[in-house]
Amino acid sequence: MSRHIMLAIRSLSRRSHAAFGGGEVSPGTRIARAISAVALGGVLAACSAPVKQLPDDLQSSWVDEQRATTAADAAALTWWKAFDDSTIDQLVDLAQQRNLDLRVAEARVREVRAQRRAALANLAPEIDGSIDADRARARRQGSETTAIQDSASASATASWEIDLFGRLRAEARAAKAELQAVQADRDGVRLTLIAEVIRNYLEFRLYQVQTELSLRNAQAQQETVRITQARFNQGMASRLDLERTVSALRTTQAQIPQSRELAESARYRLILLTASTPDALNPLLPTSTSDPGALPDSDAERVLLTPADVIARRPDVQAAERRLIAAAEQRNVAAALRYPRITLAGLIGVEDNRVSDLLDNGSRTWSVSAGLLAPLIDFGRIRAAIDAADAVQEQAYLTYEQTARTALQETQTALVLYTQGKLRQQELSQAADSARRAAQLARRQYTAGALSLLEVLDAERSVYAVELNAAQATADVSIRLVNVYESMGLVPPTGG
16 A cells, blocks of 8 residues: 555544544444545555655544555446446446547547657667769860769668666656546546536436426325315305415426426436437436436445545546656656767668669768767756756645545545435435325315314425425435545546
8 A cells, every 4th residue: 555645644534533423423424434444545545656745644544554455346436336227327338438528538648648659769769761862964164065973872870869867768757657647637537427427317317306296296286276165165265275275286386397497407418418419318318207216326335335445546636646756757857957968870871873773883881970968058057947847846746735635525525425415315204204194184184174274285385395305315315425436536447
């Protein structure tokens, strides 16, 4: 395990441990602690040694030194499959194939990979070839004689800078680190894309559920209006009672177009994320749902409690670390400018007065030379370049530390929000069950004349509000779980 990101955790994790409190803890809190132990141990595991280590106040007391961390398994890296929703799987696959931001990031990787090949090529000799053919005509003054003279030559030249002081090797290492950073950037785009697709799909499903809840409650309120109308016709209810029931019904029905427009907005965001069209995407999306509890859900322990190097997999942390290494190598490049450059060159060729005899009878020529170029007086240019490289390296280190701290803050916040959201979902689910039973009892007692209309309307408003809140809480838990996965950097590997 790399100790350099491990040094990134201790004080922050102590404060987070205190935030959870002591004594008896809830199951949700125990899950959060277990998740955090794996997360904070893993984040710190996969990074290679940076040039400058993070400060001691970021060490973590949560990391179990005896617990081995391994590469995250397939279940963790394809965490969205834990929702067990085929639509999510199809949307994620489609987005990874077609999203334009991801394709731009992949093109950037290809660009930097080519630049790295160019940096490696600088370590090898450069060989050039040339062929020249000339024809000249000479005529003496006062003479009719014209002389035509042909000449031809072919040669190959080679030059090679001996990298005695490591300048070219440092450039190659810097190019490799930059390539790894850009690959991490690409992985970050992929991770954000996957999370954004799932979040928008969950919102799409939530608004469908809200539409169904509004329709179902409107149907129940229509029955209340019917009963009140009948009682009004019989002189057993006042006009005030009838108008109240109609007002409650219209208020509920007014929520239906609002939920539908929100669902449509989420659907068009999915179309954009998948670079698709309505005709292509609509067959993948459910048109409606009759079960308000049918929102995709997942159990955190199915993925989060597997031994995995999680936060260390965060693409932004990896990219910041690689750029720190690249900055250090560029500093080495600047420092190497103080030393001489030694170059070897060679030439071999043939030359003849006739092109046809060039290879058979041409005269052979060759040469070997060596050159040395050393700075004498540059009026501080090299020193200025080194100072600038030092400043760039310091910026890269500070960015690296800030990225690691941000990763820890985001992960810990996501864990707290998830565990608390899970508790809220459980309470609201039970509250919705009680509210539905209360509304049924109120309608029956109102029909029997044992309850006033105001109490019926209050019960109906309560069940509608609680069911909407319960559906929102269920969607929030799933969205917060997506945020946990995203904050831990669980992104599927690519081919490079």
